[in-house]
Amino acid sequence: MPRESRKARRERASRIYDLLEREYPEARTALEHANPFELAVATILSAQCTDERVNMVTPGLFRRFPDAEALASAPLEELEEIVHSTGFFRSKARNLVGMARAVLAQHSGELPRTLAELTRLPGIGRKTANVILGNAFGLDEGVVVDTHVKRLSGRLGLSAEATPEKIERDLMEVFPRERWTPLSHLLIFHGRQVCVARKPRCGACVVAALCPSALV
Numbered sequence: 001m002p003r004e005s006r007k008a009r010r011e012r013a014s015r016i017y018d019l020l021e022r023e024y025p026e027a028r029t030a031l032e033h034a035n036p037f038e039l040a041v042a043t044i045l046s047a048q049c050t051d052e053r054v055n056m057v058t059p060g061l062f063r064r065f066p067d068a069e070a071l072a073s074a075p076l077e078e079l080e081e082i083v084h085s086t087g088f089f090r091s092k093a094r095n096l097v098g099m100a101r102a103v104l105a106q107h108s109g110e111l112p113r114t115l116a117e118l119t120r121l122p123g124i125g126r127k128t129a130n131v132i133l134g135n136a137f138g139l140d141e142g143v144v145v146d147t148h149v150k151r152l153s154g155r156l157g158l159s160a161e162a163t164p165e166k167i168e169r170d171l172m173e174v175f176p177r178e179r180w181t182p183l184s185h186l187l188i189f190h191g192r193q194v195c196v197a198r199k200p201r202c203g204a205c206v207v208a209a210l211c212p213s214a215l216v
């Protein structure tokens, strides 16, 4: 197969995006939140856990500890019990308290709006920071690369890389900035419903004609 030029890849990527956008108009983060701080908490809890499970835990958590000030002084044992079902509960509870304390001490209780400041907070890496910036502040600073985005980027021939950082860089190169946040939602929706890990349903896929891995 001839190597695809950058221009051709961008055009193909744009058509893929348009088709997925039409297919999943409801694509957005499934993590329920009322403000940026709640989204930060929910995203920390979502590591190695389903969004549905996180959404079962957060209403009670936010009632008990509604903001950075309350969470900063949360008794660790009580917090561990509340977040227990999301897995890795000890480190998550520790990160939540550490994050809340740092937000309180360094940012007057308000979540910062830059990648550099967010990634300095305990429990927040580049992926979590991108989720917060894109979904709570409407700032497209990067593409969230989770397991679905990683798998689909490879299958769709949008990145041959293996690490989230390099895949993100490839995606940022082929998609315009204003599409970075919705792109990951579209790929996640498609990855959950059609391009599933074990046996992709290529026969039911709206982007099959644009996919080098199509099994149809």
Ligand code: SF4
Binding pocket: 155, 156, 194, 195, 196, 200, 201, 202, 205, 206, 207, 208, 209, 211, 212, 213, 214, 215
């Ligand atoms: S054609 Fe198949 S492999 Fe390609 S995106 Fe669709 S479901 Fe995935």
